Amino acid sequence: MKWLYEFFPAAGYSKESKAELSYGYVVDKILFSDKSEYQEIDIIETPVYGRALFLDHLMMTTEKDEFIYHELLSHIPAIRLEKPERALIIGGGDGGIARELCKYPTMKEIIVAEIDEMVITASRKYLPTIAKSFDDPRVKIQIGDGAAFVANQPDKSFDIILVDSTEPIGPGITLYQEKFYRTCCDKLKDNGQFAAQGLAPLIHTESQQLMYQTLKKIFNWVRPYMGVIPTYPTSLWLFFHASKNVQDIDNISISRLPKDTRYLTPDMVSASYCIPKFVENNLNIK
Ligand code: SAM
Secondary structure (H helix, E strand, C coil): CCEEEEEEECCCCCCCCCEEEEEEEECCEEEEEEECCCCEEEEEEECCCEEEEEECCEEEEECCCHHHHHHHHHHHHHCCCCCCCEEEEEECCCCHHHHHHCCCCCCCEEEEEECCHHHHHHHHHHCHHHHHHHHCCCEEEEECCHHHHHHCCCCCCEEEEEEECCCCCHHHHHHHCHHHHHHHHHHEEEEEEEEEECCCCCCCHHHHHHHHHHHHHHCCEEEEEEEECCCCCCCEEEEEEEECCCCCCCCCCHHHCCCCCCCCCHHHHHHHCCCCHHHHHHCCCC
16 A cells, blocks of 8 residues: 655744654555656545645645635635625645635636646646636636736735745745735735635744734734644644735625535634634734
């Protein structure tokens, strides 16, 4: 029996960090395995989670649980807007976030700024249920560094900017820096909505504190929200929602939530902003 193991440093992602945590997946079949100029890309068939995408042996998404992460990162910010028209996804090469944003009838353009074309090509071929919206005429693919792409956009040109990146390693590092967040803020319309995947409270404490403090320096309103992603390290996963204007999250226009969600219900939308005390303490929120 063949296994694929992912290894994690238990604290942060410094070069010195050494593996102290591992998760293993039985490999029923290797569907794709290649190395781009950025990372190793594997898509395997697993008995428990179906098809799964790994980048540099780190789990990115699986057919079985991908909807949780993709609904959380897209709809929590998107439903703040009555008529979202232009969205930018930074990273997102598996297509899951684009698929969720295509559910908004007012959406006219969804740009996916993904550094690694091989991720898109492999996802389209082997993860069709996740990558299917790359065929939607509203979805535009921009291959290249997402930080460089967003810097070249006009100010106040997006309703939504979502950062669906890898962890702060390799090409993903630029997507956790103050300059990048400040640029994203400048490119959002006045009531534009920003969200980013915010790592694991149990093992990425310092990275999360830095991310939260940095976002608060830039956006007038920042709120962490949370979900459980079974295939991410320690499962408990944070996201950060930010905007130039204060968002009244006690009055959510829940009718805007797409009807075909599988994770989010009206109550789950509100509940996602409820975070445990240890996370509040980590982020010095109260
Ligand atoms: N949902 C996954 C997670 O939470 O780890 C991430 C999904 S997606 C596969 C992450 C994507 O970010 C990858 O395809 C990777 O190539 C891309 N990426 C990493 N750094 C990037 C950068 N600087 N600009 C654009 N895309 C980047």
